[in-house]
Amino acid sequence: MTAEQSTSDDLDAVLDRLAHGLAHPIRSPLLHDPGEEGLDYEELSFPSQDGIPLEAWYVPCEGSDRLIVCMHPRSFSRAGVPAHLEPWRSAFGTGLGNDFDVNFVPNYRILHDNGYHVLAFDFRNFGLSAAANGGFPSNFRFEARDVLGALAHVRSHPELAGMKLGLFAACLGADSTFRAISAEPRAFDGVRCLVAPLLLSPRAILERQLERAGLAEHADEVDRRQQLHTSIRLAEGSPARFAPDVLLPTLTYGVHDDALVDRSDLQRIFDRIGAADKSLFWIHGTTRRWDGYAHFQRHPERVLEWLDARME
Numbered sequence: 001m002t003a004e005q006s007t008s009d010d011l012d013a014v015l016d017r018l019a020h021g022l023a024h025p026i027r028s029p030l031l032h033d034p035g036e037e038g039l040d041y042e043e044l045s046f047p048s049q050d051g052i053p054l055e056a057w058y059v060p061c062e063g064s065d066r067l068i069v070c071m072h073p074r075s076f077s078r079a080g081v082p083a084h085l086e087p088w089r090s091a092f093g094t095g096l097g098n099d100f101d102v103n104f105v106p107n108y109r110i111l112h113d114n115g116y117h118v119l120a121f122d123f124r125n126f127g128l129s130a131a132a133n134g135g136f137p138s139n140f141r142f143e144a145r146d147v148l149g150a151l152a153h154v155r156s157h158p159e160l161a162g163m164k165l166g167l168f169a170a171c172l173g174a175d176s177t178f179r180a181i182s183a184e185p186r187a188f189d190g191v192r193c194l195v196a197p198l199l200l201s202p203r204a205i206l207e208r209q210l211e212r213a214g215l216a217e218h219a220d221e222v223d224r225r226q227q228l229h230t231s232i233r234l235a236e237g238s239p240a241r242f243a244p245d246v247l248l249p250t251l252t253y254g255v256h257d258d259a260l261v262d263r264s265d266l267q268r269i270f271d272r273i274g275a276a277d278k279s280l281f282w283i284h285g286t287t288r289r290w291d292g293y294a295h296f297q298r299h300p301e302r303v304l305e306w307l308d309a310r311m312e
Contacts, residue, residue, distance in 0.1 A: 011215075011218075014213070014215070015215075015218055015221055015222050015225060016225060018206070018209065018210070018222050018225075018226075019222050019223075019225035019226040019228075019229065020226075020229070021091075022137075022202070022206065022222070022226040022229075022230075022234070023136055023137070023226045023229030023230050024135065024136070024229070025074055025075045025125070025126075025137055026075045026087065026088065026091050027075070027077075027125065027126055027127070028075060028076055028077045028079075028080070028081045028082060028088060028126065028127065029077070029079075029082065029127075030077050030078070030079040030127055030128060031079060031080075031082050031101075031103075032079045032080060032103045032104075032105045033057070033079065033105065034057055034059050034105055034108055034109075036105055037105050037106060037108070037109040038109075039059050039105075039108065039109060039112060040059070040060065041057050041058060041059045041060075042057070042058045042060075043055070043056075043057065044056040044057070044058050044119075044121075044153075046121075046149060046150070046152075046153035047149055047153075048124060048132075048145045048146045048148070048149035049145035049146075049148040049149045049152065050142075050145050050149075052124045052129070052130050052132045052145070052146070052149075053129065053130045054121050054122060054123070054124065054129045054130070054146055054149060054150070055121065055122050055127060055128040055129045056078070056119060056120060056121035056122070056150075057078060057108075057118070057119070057120050057121075058117070058118070058119050059108050059111075059112055059117065059118040059119075059120075060117055061112050061115060061116055061117045061118075064115045064116060064117055064163075065162070065163050065164055066115060066116050066117065066163060066164045066166070066311050067116065067117040067118075067119060067154065067160055067163040067164065067165050067166070068111050068116045068117070068118055068119070068166050068167070068168050068307075069119045069120075069121075069150055069151075069154065069165070069166075069167050069168070069169075070104070070107065070108070070111075070118060070119065070120040070121075070168045070169070070173075071120075071121070071123070071147065071150075071167070071168070071169035071170065071172070071173025071174070071176070071177065072104065072120075072122070072123065072126070072127075072170060072171075072172065072173055073170050073171035073172050073173065073198065073293065074126075074137070074171060074172040075088075075091065075092075075126065076102070076104075076126065076127075076172075076293075077122050077126055077127030077128070078104060078120040078121060078122050078127055079103065079104060079105065079127070080101065080102040080103045080104040080105075080293075081101075081102050082101055083098055083099050083100060083101065083102060083290065084099060084100050084101045085101075092260075092289075092290075096259045096260065096287070096288065096289075097259070097286075097287065097288040097290070098260070098288055098289055098290040100290060102290055102293050102294055104120070104293075106297040107168075107296055107297050108120060110296070110297060110300045110304070111168075114300075114304055114308070116166075116307075116311075117160070117163065119150065119153075119154065119160070121146070121150055123143050123146050123172065123173075123176070124142060124143065124146055125137070129146075136229060136230045136231075137230065138230070138232055138237075139202055139230075139232050139233075139234060139236045139237025140172070140175045140176045140178075140179040140237045140239075141179065141232065141236075141237070143172060143175075143176035143179075144176045144177075144179040144180035144183060145180075146176065147169075147173075147176050147177050147180040148180050148183075148184060148187050151187055151188070151191075152187075164192055164311050165190060165191050165192060166191065166192050166193045166194070166195070166307060166310070166311050167191060167193070167194045167195065167196075167248075168195045169194065169195070169196055170196075170197045170198055170293060171197070171198045171199070171200050171293075173196075174194075174196035174197070174198070174199045174239070174252070175199060175200065175237065175239045177194060177196065178196075178199075178239045178242040178243060178245075178246055179237070179239070179242050181242065181245055181246050181247075181248070182241075182242035182245040182246075185245060185247075188248060191248055192248075192249070192310050192311050193248055193249040193250070193251070193306075193307065193310040193311065194246070194248045194249070194250045194251070195250075195251050195252075195303060195306070195307065196250055196251070196252045197252055197253050197254065197292060197293075197295070197296070198252075198253070198254050198255075198266070198289065198292045198293065199239050199252055199254070199266055199269045199270070200239075200261060200265065200266070201234075201237075201238045201239060201240065201261075201265050201269070202234040202235075202237050202238070203219070203223065203234040203235050203238065204261050204262065204265035205260055205261045206219055206222060206223065206234060207219050208259075208260060208261050208262060209260075210222065223235075238269075239269050240268055240269045240272050243269055243270075243272035243273045243274065244272055244273070244274040245274060246273050246274055246275055247274050247275050247276075248275055249275055249277035249278070249310050250273055250275050250277070250278045250279075251278070251279045251280075251303065251306050252266065252269075252270055252278075252279075252280050253280065253281045253282065253283060253292070253295065254266040254280075254282060254283065254292055255282070255283045255286060255287070255288065255289055255291060255292040256282040256283060256284050257284075257286070257287045258287065258289050258292070259287040259288070259289070260289045261289070263282070266280070267280070277310075279306065281302070283295055
């Protein structure tokens with residue numbers, strides 16, 4: 001084998017590995033639960049719109065008539081992600097600082113203590129929810145059905161149906177909600193607002209990953225290869241496509257100097273959101289995307305003020 005052949009084979013292996021990672025997202029275990037924060041909670045299961053069983057926690061707040069449905073990012077669960085452990089540490093960019101445990105349970109404590117019931121569920125193929133569609137991601141086509149299933153569960157539940165309803169959906173959760181709104185806008189009638197931190201285009205994170213590796217010119221080829229697994233091009237799931245249909249009051253935020261994706265991606269999505277009542281703020285002083293996921297539990301005041309004003 002010549003040196004030129006070896007280099008070509010090495011590149012081919014790298015591109016295949018990237019495509020495989022996009023098509024086969026890692027599943028995170030639930031290493032935390034609301035009991036750790038002294039919260040009473042129920043374990044629930046309800047069907048997605050297409051019947052896939054979804055696992056959830058319900059954290060009641062006595063005397064409240066306000067409910068927040070919480071949705072997690074890709075490869076996380078309703079409990080968070082154990083990125084301080086392998087293989088999760090390596091899965092999200094070695095050397096980028098996203099190597100600490102992200103625990104979402106404190107988010108539910110904060111929401112509860114500020115007068116909200118909480119329903120947090122695992123998307124299909126993540127957490128404890130069922131495997132579906134071969135385990136492949138769908139650029140939010142199938143995951144949007146999980147969002148619609150959660151709304152249907154709320155509206156069919158005797159205790160939840162009459163509550164004021166808001167959504168707190170990060171990354172995968174936000175992108176899936178955008179697609180669900182575009183597909184079935186009437187399903188969101190009565191939803192008061194959406195907190196949608198760290199919105200992300202799948203193609204944008206691939207391009208940044210390749211740029212860091214000095215392989216920026218190979219984005220189309222990696223996308224083609226992951227399509228051989230999933231049948232779907234990354235661009236199909238861009239939330240910017242669906243953003244004009246999002247008319248709910250929407251708050252988003254991101255890490256200004258995020259090492260995993262250029263901030264122009266979030267800005268472009270935000271600019272296209274159709275809601276008249278929309279807001280974006282940036283987190284400064286870090287390059288770690290995980291600091292964005294932990295921001296609410298560290299600095300909840302701004303988000304709570306925005307939520308409270310729209311959930312009255």
